[in-house]
Amino acid sequence: MKHTYIITGMSCDGCRSKVEKTLNAIDGIQATVTLDPPIATITMENHIPTAQLQETLSKAGKYSISMESPTNITSKIATEPVTKSCCESNKIQDKKIVALPSNAYGKYYCPMHCEGEKVYDKPGSCPVCGMNLEKIPELSSAKIMYTCPMHPEVIKDGPGSCPICGMDLVPMEPTESEENKVYNDLVRKMKIAVLCTVPVFLIAMSDMISDNPLMRIMDASKWNWVQFGLSLPVVFYACWMFFVRAWKSIVTWNLNMFTLIGIGTGVAFLFSLAGMFFPDIFPNEFRTEDGTVLLYFEATTVILTLVLLGQLLEARAHSRTSGAIKELLKLAPTEATLVIDGKDQVISIHDIKKGDLLRVKPGDKIPVDGKITDGESAIDESMITGEPIPVDKIIGDSVSSGTINGNKSFVMIAEKVGSETLLSQIVQMVNNASRSKAPIQKLADKIAKYFVPIVVFVSVITFFVWAKFGPEPAMVYGFINAIAVLIIACPCALGLATPMSVMVGVGKGAQSGVLIKNAEALERMNKVNVLITDKTGTITEGKPSVEKVFSLESDENTLLQSIASLNQYSEHPLAQAVVNFAKAKNASLIEVKDFEAISGKGVIGTVTNKKVALGNKKLMEQVNATVLDELENKIIAEQKLGKTVSYISVDGIAVGFVSITDAIKATSVEAIKELMRQGVEVIMLTGDNENTAKAVASTLNLSSYKAGCLPEDKLKEIKRLQSEGKIVAMAGDGINDAPALAQADIGIAMGTGTDVAIESAKITLVKGDLQGIVKAKNLSHAVMRNIKQNLFFAFFYNVLGIPIAAGVLYPFFGVLLSPMIAALAMSFSSVSVIANALRLRNLKL
Structure with a gap:
């Protein structure tokens, strides 16, 4: 027996996996759990009460299970309030996690897609992987109001001059984007980190100089205090976020790159503090020639600064990946010219309503979707279709928001405004697609899940192997190499490999007229x-035209009037072609009763008390119409010429046909x-x-x-x-x-x-x-190849880097990998993945 249950309390794929695993642990049950919608499909050998399922599920977390009838499941899910789950145990009270609705634009999401379709109301870092949250661009730019710096009571919806003092109006709100704020914050922290790290690095490296000049100023123990003081701003301000993210990852057991960074640099920093304040507890292996404990403030600060540099470069690269969306958003103008009683009035694009008449002047961007009502022009639609040749438009033709008018003026009627426009729909599709997760990413996600614990284990083994078998000071070597393993193995490049390529690829497709x-x-x-x-409409132009109307009877005009009147109620392209042909022949349309469109066959109705049917042979069979051989032979002859032919029957007798051509x-x-x-x-x-x-x-x-x-x-x-x-x-x-x-x-x-x-x-x-x-096929091939290149690089880098960091080359070549070099390599490995993904921007489709 199979039943469907509603599960509440799940907020990420980790929750879903935990619930599924818990249910499947019950004897006699096979359960499949989905996150969206949050339901469990359970197959039981024998009926198990819901209360028993709930009791088992409660042990796994704050989840609840209830059984509903199929008709109630959809409505129950739609109205179910968002509940706290295990993933919210990090106490981030200032961020509300919600499922991605259609109006989620302007909210924030994790670029690693750790929580699927979850978004946040405020910027910050992902509680699962610690990455900076990215903002989902708005479907349309926010309406900017302007005011006078001298007279704040003056508020206008566009730039201009103050009517009181004549000063230029200024925006009431700052125009800096959230992305720029994040980037500028990282730049500020980077400056402080570099300012403090460089002196620490120089002090530490000065020991390598014979007759160290710094020792003439003061002894090593005092220089250690200087290093300690300079490291505090780096650890507790510029790079403190890395330790916060590491702690969250451990508490929630969502281990990630920041787990390794936090453990490695944290151990080095705490070791250095202990060496300064409690030097007597350390064995001689950890001491320098002058008796002081060997400290690692320079390793801590340099590693953290290099990781911060990687974050800074990633933030810059992330903003570039959404460049296609930003460029699309820029296509829409901010103002339009409204025609009222024959007079032109400039208004904000946000004030346009359906049915408004708008004048589009030469060179202007078309503000909304609509049709031309007066005039004609050539429209540059390359930004939407990817085709560079302007398209001639006349009265009755449709025009789209964001396209550019040629050298003539025309008047259009607004039919779709705001989020209904084609441009907004394109942006919406690009946003959704760039945020979605490709199936190939499951491979990276699965590996990353087990990767961090394995790396920590390798790091511990590295320390003990060096401490046992390494040269003196063996424990120092073990300590350094263990940290190097933690640093170089950060799986950031692995996590970025797929989403970066998808984001760039989807944007490239949108620019080429392929919406994914x-x-x-x-x-x-x-x-x-x-x-x-x-x-x-697919292989052919989809703009059929009637070539002729044939009638076995003499009065073809009456027959044309009947079928055109019938087709005036149909939206099919063939029907419209018949109506247009009748109008060109000056045939008047009359009332039709009992109209019915039969999908895939044609239309029927009553015209002047006669039952008229127009369609293919299957329709003739349905209405039991008699088709004479003479008519059938003429129809076959037309069809062999590639024409589309529709039978015409009146009161059960086929009396003629319509021959329609549609060019390939x-x-x-x-x-x-x-x-x-x-x-x-x-x-x-x-x-x-x-x-x-x-x-x-x-x-x-x-x-x-x-x-x-x-x-x-x-x-x-x-x-x-x-x-x-x-x-x-x-x-x-x-x-x-x-x-x-x-x-x-x-x-x-x-x-x-x-x-x-x-x-x-x-x-x-x-x-x-x-x-x-x-184009779509070529784009898909290029993106998948790019993803595989990224994954190969990420896997190859870690497979090669971890053993080197552990010191496998030392017995043969005397080569060791410094934790600082490991941090530099780790940071730039992520940037190289991003750079490879950005190559898709130059793809020729």
Whole structure:
């Protein structure tokens, strides 16, 4: 028997794993636990009361389990308050952890994705790994108000001059970003750390100079006090955050790079303090020639300063990885020109409402999504589609926020504002995708979980081996090498390897018109070996035009009026083509009763008391219409020419047809050829007839196609291919494609298609061009290669570095690795991973 339970109290993947492990420890139970939604699916050999499950679960932490009916689970989860969990035992009361909702922009998240979709209200450090939290960019820039420095009562929503004194207005709020604040704080701490560390380092290194000049000023014990004084600002101010993070990691047992840093430098610092205040407790091996205990203030301060340098460089690099998002946000203008009663008025973009008429002047950025109502121009859409050639727009054409007007002025009506605009949707998708976790990252996460305890164990073994078998002073050698092992093994590069590449790759895709919904889609796209594609609007232009209306009867105009009136209620591109054709012929549209659109077949309704049906042959069969051989032969002849033909029946008799042509996109042939060259099998599934489908497949040299496909047919075909072990991508643009897009391993929506299709897909091609699939495939391949390079470097670095730090080369070459050199190498290993990820910014798709 199988039951579904709601689990409360989980806030991270560690909680989920603990709950699952606890439940599976109960005899006769197999449990699978998910974090989002927070439910447990339990299979039992015999029924176990919920109370017994709760009793067992309570021993693992503050978790609760309750059984609900399937209909109540969704609503219960949606209204469940956020509860404290084991991960909040660090007492961070000033940070509220919440699940990532659609309005989470402006909040903070861990770049390592330690807690999945968790975000914080305030900046700080991650309680799991200790990394600085990154801010999720706002979907739109905040509205900046301006005031006069002399007359604060003057407040305007834009720059200008004060109406009282004429002074330039200034922003009421500082414009420095949170990222800059974090970076500037680290810079300030770095300056203090360097200022104090350099003297400590010089004092310590002066012992290597014969006839040490510093000893002429004062003796070694007094210089030790100077080192101690200079180390205090480094340890307790500039780098204190590292010890805080290390302590949190130990308390919560989320061991990470800061665990190793904190233990290594902390032991060195405490050892030095003990050497200063209690020198008599140390054996002679720890003493210098003048009798003082050998101190490690210079090692402590230099290591901490180098780690701080690594954090500083990472903060700078992190800000660069979100550059694509920032550039997209900059595309939207801050002001727009509102047309009221024929007069122009400059307003803030935040004040635009749906239905407003806006004037766009030459060279201006288009403020919101809408349609041109007066005038025409050429629009530069390269920042959204990636295509450099301006697109001509006339009355009735759609324009998008952030694109740039050419050299003509026009008036547009606002249809989508704020977060509804295409630009905002792009930013939202890029944000979500760059924060998501790729499946390959699970490998790094799993290794990191066991890595830190192993390193601590190796460090302890290193100390005892050197103390037992090393040369004199053996304990000093053991102490130094043990610290070097802790420092060089920090898994920061390992943790950054995947998220950095994903963030840069997703941003690069957005700049090229390829919107990726999550990191899993980015990874799986590289493995796709079958592409299922629709025909209309995907392979073809999706802008069909009626070539002719044929009637077995003499009055074709009456027949055109009937089918155009019927199609005025349909949103299908073919229907719109018929309506446009009728208007061009000056045919008037009349009332239709009992209208019904039948998915994948066509439309039916009652026109002038006659039952009219317009659609494919399957619709004719559904309405039991009689089709004469003469009409059928003419239809077949049209279809063999690659035309899409719709039957017309009146009162159960097929009386004519509509011949519609839809040109194949110029890039479809080239794109499909390239995909097949890369080993991807391309299959066209279309609702069109066999003859038309064959003509299109022949033009594209497709090896496989299926005609007359209903939405459920496409769905079944994808399931069949998946059952054979194929990794299937599906490209489509219509509502009828939505089920197939959702079922496919990778759903690819044409940006020119319907909102439903785009919502169901994992990748959206803004330009609606199959060439975008080639770009997505190439991007996926490049990102995965980049991730593997990063992981290899991180693994190779640690495998090579730990033994060297432990001193395996000393017996053969006399080589030891100083803890300071280990710290420098550790810091720059992380930066090198980031630098490698940033190379994706220069990728040519």
